[in-house]
Amino acid sequence: MQLDSKLPSGPIELAWDKTRFEMKLVNPANKRKHNLIVVGSGLAGASAAASLGELGYNVQCFCFQDSPRRAHSIAAQGGINAAKNYQNDGDSIYRLFYDTVKGGDFRAREANVYRLAQISVNIIDQCVAQGVPFAREYGGLLSNRSFGGAQVSRTFYARGQTGQQLLLGAYQALERQVHAGKVKMFPRTEMLDLVVIDGRARGIVARDLVTGKIQSYAADAVLLATGGYGNVFYLSTNAKGSNATAIWRAYKRGAAFGNPCFTQIHPTCIPVSGDYQSKLTLMSESLRNDGRIWVPKKAGDKRPPNQIPEAERDYYLERRYPSFGNLVPRDVASRNAKAVCDEGRGVGETGLGVYLDFGEAISRLGKHTIAERYGNLFEMYNRITGEDPYQVPMRIYPAIHYTMGGLWVDYNLMTTVPGLFALGEANFSDHGANRLGASALMQGLSDGYFVIPYTIGNYIASNKIEKLDTSHPAFGQVESEVQSRIKKLLEVKGQRTVASFHRDLGKIMWELCGMARNAAGLEEAIGKIICLRDEFQHGVKVTGSGEELNQQLENAGRVSDFLELGELMCRDALHRNESCGGHFREEYQTPDGEALRDDEHFSYVAAWEYAGPDKLPVLNKEPLEFNYVHPSQRSYK
């Protein structure tokens, strides 16, 4: 497989301008002759569908939820970064670029990240104009807060519901295009396969989740904005429905999968309370602005937190990283939480938790200020745990949150299948081995509002795309493959529920391919996953039929794909003999327990290529070059 990243040449500051100028344009009158498919309606999908509709393309947009407004971007809490430097505190496009490349532990492309930093300022303008009610200062200007991995205040926010407000902005723009007749929305419709004709992505096969009808849709290009695959771990902060089926099917049709093992573990989530647990809830990282993280100094100290005197508390992040303190990046904060719990100093019934304490902030700023900043998060915590964080410190523990890996894309967001594009969390592009807080919203909207409208035009204008519709035999062929997969799942009639398999897979992944990994554990995980997959194929029990609303069947298809993807993640983690960002291999660490990168051998993107059933995937490498930010050991001390 040839990986052509199409990175622009010349000075990085001018690269995106130059690329845009060199791109071919589609005449306004011709745009309406082109059909585009957008799968997913989160920040990336909704912003892309709306923007492409505004340009005049005919867009068909699909989501599995009952409304595009429910996509999981809605749950993002903390904020969105932008290099506006409204605070006059030393921020710039170059600094956001620098922080992101460094935060990603030098495993992202410089040109992509620079473009992201440039576009960040336009995103804020666009969202404000749409009526996103960002937090304001008394003078009426936009307010900012700080986030992990940065020493400037560049995060814009709307209380603890920034993702919701940005998504509603994009959703409203999308609905405006629905009204204008430029976007046709297909809610409750799940993409189950990709159709490739003459080497180009030409459509999808999807299932109507209410009637069960399998149907084909043809287009000149297909955009996947279907989010990440964190639910491989069963317990994650993702929504229950978030799944990898669209990108996994694309992988099996020829799209390379980039850095699958790069997963982000978020340090501030509510700890697991029991076996019945169905998902984990994130507490925004913004809480680390005012909350102080600590555990008892003594292992096994079971006293309630208010009875542990100041001198017997270990504020371990402030102690180990004096310059960033509680605001170290997510991977560092997560690993340190695991380390103190491994030492037996964890808190709560399970011992898998650390305190996030607002006592000092409340006495310094007053309860009112804290309530204004984090009120809804405190309420959410109280609802879930029954404890009042104004009185007792929160208990938090790391949880799977985001996947930096995803479909490999070039600078134009196109995968290795011509005509197939991937946007937002579904691609691998901008965050390297670790994503900084408040950067996911930025990337999703950057891809959708400001990158894809140009690069799609260039693809359409530079290629002769033959007219065709779903009567082409390739659609019928893929439809029957989809039908037979569904039939197979329904016919197993085994003994175990889909969820029980999913839980088992999650356990394997969390224990052996989670916060810390090693070669022996990963080998073991691969063996276990293969066994579990076999058991699934012979033992899963799916009730009901394929011709109705059947949540068990939907879930069975998703879990079946996770069972394959999990193995690829372990293989990727096993081959990468270094630690970087969220990928921490126990064999590769510095004497004081920090991640030890191996730039000589692993400064590349691992792009895995599907080689067929029962064959090992093929590894392709895209070397990374750093001409601006020199790779160094990340230090937050």
Place this chain on the structure above:
Amino acid sequence: MNLTLHVWRQKNAADKGKMVRYEAKNINPDMSFLEMLDVVNEDLITRGEEPITFEHDCREGICGSCGFVINGTPHGPQRGTTVCQLHMRHFSDGDVLYLEPWRAKAFPVIKDLVVDRSAFDRIISAGGYVSVSTGSAPDGNAIPVPKQAADLSMDAAACIGCGACVASCPNASASLFTAAKISHLGLLPQGQPERLNRAEAMVAQMNEELFGSCTNIGECEAVCPKGIKLEVIARMNRDFIKASFVGRDEVEVAGAG
């Protein structure tokens, strides 16, 4: 704890539907209500019965997917909480609970506790936005927004579109939902140019979807998981009335070319 559930089961839109009794055994008080239903469903599947279909996704109370009526109250007894965030510690051993879908003409039942809320999307589509195409925005700080306006706007924008307001209203009115969007945008300077047209178009769509009228009963406010206040409806009515006095179709400009 052990509970008795009476759950609305309806195979599809055409089916008549009925209440069916289930026993939920050994329920942990730290479970969420939906996790309790997960456990009941796992048991049903293992016994070869059809699990209860209910809508859910984020399970953090923000996506707006979940929601059904528990003993007559949308989202159950806990104020300001969606069912996914309602925990079993608020119930007692031996409780008998009746679970039903949202009931409204504009929200036809699809299956069991799942209803079709696409009418909400069509109300937004009718005018619930600021018409600003990508790329044409001025600098974010070009237009100051008084903090109080931003805060009030955010209060209204917190709506998650779950539909509890409609389910609780004796008239099955969608006024709280529609008015929340009209308030969110109408309170901001960015929303002014289209303010009156927006109110007119969205109210017209709401009526077309066969939602009832508002008679200021206030049930909607009481059950809203996001605490949207009745005052948004007053704002909607003011904009709508003003629009019907001063609003007019687009002005024809003669000889513009």
